[in-house]
Amino acid sequence: MATSTLESKPSFDISQCHHTPFYCEENVYLLGKKLCKDGIAEADGSDLFVVFISNEKKQVPLWRQRASNRADGAVLWDYHVICVQRKKGGGSAPLVWDLDSSLSLPSPLATYVSETVRPSFSLFSEYQRFFRIVHAPIFLVGFASDRRHMKDSAGNWSAEPPTYDPIVAQDGTVHNLNEYMEIHLSDALKTVEADSVGAVFTEKLGVVIGENQLEEFFSQIS
Incomplete structure (x- = not known):
């Protein structure tokens, strides 16, 4: 993923964020902790949602990505991870934090x-x-990655790993990234209703929705 300087609003110094190309899940994990620590999000992260984007083929096209060499910024990722902030009270639009996007940081979800x-x-x-x-x-207490997905059969890195230690879950689990990024059509909600939206607050692996349901889902979170 791209390593160029990222756009930001004056109130947020993106240069202070950890960003390791191709390790978007770890970048978002650390971003979530930083937003909580800096008071940009609730201290417990209750207004933040981690979003894994993928499909059964592990081929998801996204645009406006800094890693692209195309004018439209299109990239075909195997998966991607972003953070969506839905501030409490519902008075403001949901915001997207994507450290690999050429859009402003954060961006309104609709944009x-x-x-x-x-x-x-x-x-x-x-x-x-x-x-x-x-x-x-x-997510912040349950996620773990020993980065095994970034090694080939000979044990060589496909992309240089972060310099900090691998992330271990609070219960001692050393790797469960695959559980988050494995997404199948059969997992997806047929409709976005109050009960299904509520499940995101209790289920370890959250809920899965289709691409046309994203704005509707967050509109139902107060």
Whole structure:
């Protein structure tokens, strides 16, 4: 993933964020902790949601990505991870924190969907994107990665790992990234209703929705 200087609003110094190319899940994990620590999010992260984007083929097109060499910023990721902030009270629009995006940081969810997801763009069915939404307070204590997915069969790194130690879950689990990024059509909610939205606050692996349900889902979180 891209390492170029990222855009930011004056109130947020993005240069202070950890950003290791191709380790978006760890970047978002550390970003979530920073937003909580700096008072940009609730101290317990209750207004933050970690969102894994993938599908069964592990081929998800996204636009406005800094790693792209195309004018439209299109990239075909195997998966991608972002953070969505839904501030309490519902008085403001949901915001997207994507450290690999060329959009402003953060971006309104509606802008991100229109510019990056582009649901109106006609795609073959195998490229349809699905979104696993996990409440940050659950993710920040339960997520773990020993980075095994970034090694080939000979044990060589496909991309240089972060310099800090691998992330271990609070219960001692050393790797469960695969549980988050494995997303199947059968996992997705058929409709977004109050009960299904509520499940995101209790389920370790959150809930899975389709690409046309993202704005609707967050509109139902007060």
